[in-house]
Amino acid sequence: MSVQEIPKELESHLKPPLLFGSGRGRVLTIFIMVLLFALPMLAWGMGNQFYLDFSSRIVCLAIAAVSLNLILGYGGLVSFGHAAFVGIGAYAVGIPAYHGYESAWLHFPLAMFAAALFALVTGAISLRTKGVYFIMITMAFAQMAYYFFLSLEEYGGDDGMTLWDRSDFGFIDISNKLTFFMLAYVLLAVCICLTFKIVHSRFGMVLRGCNSNEARMKALGYNTYAYRLTAYVISGAMCGLAGALIGNLQDFVTTDTMTWTRSGELMFMVILGGAGSLFGPVLGAIVFLLLEEILSAYTIHWHLPFGAFLIFCVLFVKGGMNGLVTRDWITGSKQGEK
Amino acid sequence: MSTLFLIQLLNGLQLGVLLFLLAAGLTLVFGIMDFVNLAHGSLYMIGAFICASLTFWTGSFVWGVVLAIPIVAGVGFLFEVIVVRHLYASNHLDHVLATFGIILIADTLVQLAWGPEGIAIPLPEYLSGQVEILPGIIFPTFRLVIISSGLLIAAGLYWLITYTKLGMLIRAGASNRTMVSALGVDIKTLFAGVFALGAVLAGIAGMLISPITEATIGMGNDIIITAFVVIIVGGIGSMKGAFIAAILIGIIDTLGRSFLKDILAVFIESASAETAGPALSSMLIYIIMAIVLALRPQGLFPPKVR
DSSP states (O other): OOOOOGGGGGGTTOOOOOOOTTTTTHHHHHHHHHHHHHHHOOOOOOOOOOHHHHHHHHHHHHHHHHHHIIIIITTOOOOOOOOOOHHHHHHHHHHHTTTTTOOHHHHHHHHHHHHHHHHHHHHHHHTTTHHHHHHHHHHHHHHHHHHHHHHHHHGGGGGHHHOOOOOOOHHHHHHHOHHHHHHHHHHHHHHHHHHHHHSSSSHHHHHHHHHHOHHHHHHTTHHHHHHHHHHHHHHHHHHHHHHHHHHHHEEEGGGGGGGGGHHHHHHHHHHHTTTTOEEEEEEEEHHHHHHHHHHHHHHHTHHHHHHHHHHHHHHHHHHHHHHHHBBBBBTTOOOOOO | OOHHHHHHHHHHHHHHHHHHHHHHHHHHHHHHHHOOOOTHHHHHHHHHHHHHHHOOOHHHHHHHHHHHHHHHHHHHHHHHTTGGGGGSSSOOOHHEEEEEEHHHHHHHHHHHHHOSSSSOOOOOOOHHEEEEETTTTTEHHHHHHHHHHHHHHHHHHHHHHHHHHHHHHHHHHHHHHHHHTTTTTTTHHHHHHHHHHHHHHHHHHHHHHHHHHBBBBHHHHHHOOOOOOOOHHHHOOOOOHHHHHHHHHHHHHHHHHHHHHHHHHHOOOEEEEHHHHHHHHHHHHHHHHHHHHHHTTTTTSSSSSO
């Protein structure tokens, strides 16, 4: 026995990873991504604006969820303060616009930079802690950002601020709802591809290694803290981008986008769709917003069934929607890329 | 100035005592069951609303509190048996999500039962007045009642944990859960009991504050974050840490809100101090938390085990 045999269940890891995954999940993923693009287009073509706006919201929140998934799903860092990055991104559009700077080439880089900077500072402190401390510290830092923006009377404070014009890209006009949707969709695709690249790069492997066995990674000589902090900053910047989009989408910037319950919702989207799966967060955002829309149409007390659904998911649905699809129901094991 | 300072110091102590009642429940539940309970604030809210109803029914705030306590204990017990018990085996992320769901449910149920409006609880005459505690310093009687009852409860909790059989089991459970159950202790009942105790502490905090602020939907969702800051600063799982941090955070928060603007005005021009003051004072406790953690990631008084 000179060559060590590779166990059968690990064989799939030898193949190069595919963007859309493999097996049953692959068909479904492509189907959903096409549907997410085609359905609102169709609705718009038939003169129904509502579904275009609704899908834009899904896509924007999906970007935020994808960014959270990078550190939560792959890095194992349970950040409970991601709404802060969304809020910072939104204010990076609102505050320059208030002072008369309308260019998107200022807004979007500023949103990403400001969110990345906030991630760098808070991450540097938060990542010194572990487990439940990390959950609560990220939440507390998000509250800090929340109160900071709440106290800025100049920029609306409690009441929020209206955006009179959307960010100006020059060659495209995103105050057109269709253009906005297409831009958001393209940015979502870019973020997913970027996450795919990151996760399967050497950097991503170290990050995932830190999640599954930190002591071993440290013993191998990796500075796990630096890798995690880098991932945290990337995730923050990506979420800031989502925030800039959401600010534009709402034509209104308010601290409401950064309350801690919003962070909880983002986390739920990731878990619902399947943490640590590339398209899971997108699926989670779709199901979350659809459910919210449908339930709130029936009753103003829609939080009641929604909360029950959340508890049900935590107790009984392991691995999220993605896990339900890719699980091999006969043998009970999971197939395809995790 | 010094009169105002003393009064604000007492107000800070009152907030600190309330924070301790909340943080103590969180500490018990986390220290023993390793369970993160975001919905602890909902028990605070439920305590306030039940107390409000009972106060109107019996016509007396004191009876309202006395009768509400066993009911809140029951609610906590049921909560543990129906949902929480099934989550001990999962990770902290699941705890956070599930208890987040419970917050949504609790807020809606309270709104269905009591309506969307806040309820003001009337105080009896002998509690609603003011007393002169020192010459020239007049302080509301009820706030003194909150401070003293909070400190009494803290002392009682210390006695319970240090000198009773139950306290011994709690401490043993915190340091080695498996061993305790192997020694024949009914761990399920112990956990449910501890959870109910935490619920009662949170409920009492809600009952004590609502004559001042009204019982409102979502009243627990803001203060629970502050309570989390308290247990992080104090060191999660440490009762002593929770007490010291609660008093500290309560006083710093209250003093910051009333004096930071004036302190800043000494250093920078008053117009900017006018805007920076409120911003900085609402962020003050988080800044303190960040500093504490940057220096001591485990909090000020981390428990010896774990």
